[in-house]
């Protein structure tokens with residue numbers, strides 16, 4: 001099997017910063033509560049004109065530039081998102097148009113906060129089987145458009161952003177192992193609730209009575225997040241035949257700093273081996289790992305030859321992990 005690796009990374013973060021102090025003016029919360037319970041200090045909010053596809057396009061453009069691959073060489077675009085601009089066209093097709101990747105096939109995957117890894121693992125198979133040569137993998141979410149901004153349980157947690165990478169064959173290293181898992185029976189722990197829409201087959205419901213919004217059972221999710229991410233790390237390392245102590249950096253989904261601390265404890269791995277940037281961005285759903293990976297490389301927490309584990313958990317419920325030799 002050909003080895004597949006990351007050839008270039010890109011991110012896009014909206015310029016508007018929204019701090020915990022800004023949130024204090026909207027709901028009954030405090031900077032102290034948010035910081036101590038989650039580690040979040042501020043998050044980014046997309047401008048009204050910025051749709052998920054705009055965030056995705058900007059991250060993709062940087063990844064292509066860094067990889068030095070022209071758009072016409074991209075033959076696959078996969079976007080992990082749960083906040084597409086509309087039901088269709090897909091965000092991936094919109095990005096295809098925006099970057100001019102006229103030779104690409106394009107589709108979205110729905111795996112919430114695990115979307116980046118689900119997309120990455122899917123794209124890797126396309127390249128290994130010869131269906132694709134260069135893939136653009138994007139994780140983009142405008143998650144703040146799914147929030148009920150009167151609900152303090154959820155509105156303090158999320159932010160908007162996008163990250164991307166170009167995947168292709170590499171001579172050595174690259175993605176060494178993958179692990180995917182789903183727990184559909186626990187899907188109601190986190191869901192987007194939408195009232196019934198317009199349909200002549202559903203009399204009495206003539207229009208959406210409320211915009212869709214996120215509801216979650218935080219404490220239950222906390223436990224599943226810790227257990228499933230720790231389990232995914234153990235399993236993917238076993239597949240890669242790498243010992244925990246030989247891992248240089250873990251890049252986890254950034255949902256809550258306390259979840260990350262609990263994973264470090266459960267795995268018996270020093271916390272300083274785990275990259276954390278939740279303080280600046282909150283939980284950006286699929287984009288969290290993509291942006292964290294970009295920053296871990298930029299801030300030299302990941303160097304050439306390092307063994308890196310990416311691990312995700314999200315609504316569905318779904319979890320995923322990779323081992324990458326950088």
Ligand code: ACO
Nearest residue numbers: 029030033112113152153156218219221222255256314315
């Ligand atoms: N500000 C102030 N007080 C608050 C807030 C707030 N924003 N939100 C809740 N509270 C209150 C509650 O009402 C409760 O008050 P009470 O004791 O008087 O009843 C108290 O704070 C404690 O609430 P808990 O829910 O017990 O707080 P907890 O310590 O569990 O933290 C949190 C809540 C941060 C949501 C935590 O459970 C968590 O992070 N869970 C995981 C969530 C998650 O990961 N979601 C996304 C996963 S999937 C994906 O990323 C798409």
